Amino acid sequence: xxxxxxxxxxxxxxxxxxxxxxxxxxxxxxxxxxxxxxxxxxxxxxxxxxxxxxxxxxxxxxxxxxxxxxxxxxxxxxxxxxxxxxxxxxxxxxxxxxxxxxxxxxxxxxxxxxxxxxxxxxxxxxxxxxxxxxxxxxxxxxxxxxxxxxxxxxxxxxxxxxxxx
Numbered sequence: 595x596x597x598x599x600x601x602x603x604x605x606x607x608x609x610x611x612x613x614x615x616x617x618x619x620x621x622x623x624x625x626x627x628x629x630x631x632x633x634x635x636x637x638x639x640x641x642x643x644x645x646x647x648x649x650x651x652x653x654x655x656x657x658x659x660x661x662x663x664x665x666x667x668x669x670x671x672x673x674x675x676x677x678x679x680x681x682x683x684x685x686x687x688x689x690x691x692x693x694x695x696x697x698x699x700x701x702x703x704x705x706x707x708x709x710x711x712x713x714x715x716x717x718x719x720x721x722x723x724x725x726x727x728x729x730x731x732x733x734x735x736x737x738x739x740x741x742x743x744x745x746x747x748x749x750x751x752x753x754x755x756x757x758x759x
Contacts, residue, residue, distance in 0.1 A: 635660060635671060637684045644714045650698040653707065655714050661707060665696050672704055 641654035643664050654662035661672040662683065671678040671687060677695060678687035692700065699707075 635673070635678070635685060635687055637662075640683050642718075644718065646710055646714070649702060649707075649710065651696075653711050653714065655711060655718050661704065661711070663699055663707070665699055670695065670699060672707075 637658070637660070641658040641662055642656045643652040644655050645652045650665075652664040654660070654664075663670040663672075667681065669680045669683050671680070677690050677692060679690045679694075680687045702710075
């Protein structure tokens with residue numbers, strides 16, 4: 595008992611005699627982009643490009659939701675009044691000023707580029723889409739035949755135990 599009291603008095607003396615130090619904690623959280631504005635555009639598959647002879651660049655056709663242009667080794671994307679550039683079709687995209695565009699692209703307004711795209715989309719659709727529709731219809735017919743065959747098999751299986759009795 596005496597030893598416990600002595601030990602308690604010793605611990606209390608050490609705590610009282612020791613100088614108190616203020617514990618300071620500083621937490622700083624900073625989220626940034628490293629000084630560059632990089633935008634995320636979701637492009638899940640490579641777009642189809644058609645080379646346009648008159649303007650001298652390639653433009654994405656098909657179901658791409660963005661205006662994407664391929665010129666040289668760069669992809670250029672136009673979205674909400676801003677131009678972006680990347681080495682790959684799926685990014686990372688870096689915002690650039692209109693003056694940094696190649697002259698081939700810069701000399702056309704976005705409305706003209708969209709007209710080029712619409713003409714090429716129509717031309718592509720007229721030329722190639724009927725081929726894809728034909729294959730899709732053939733695949734649909736195959737699926738229908740498989741479904742009917744499977745239905746017949748299951749019908750026979752349901753009736754089978756009754757014939758066995």
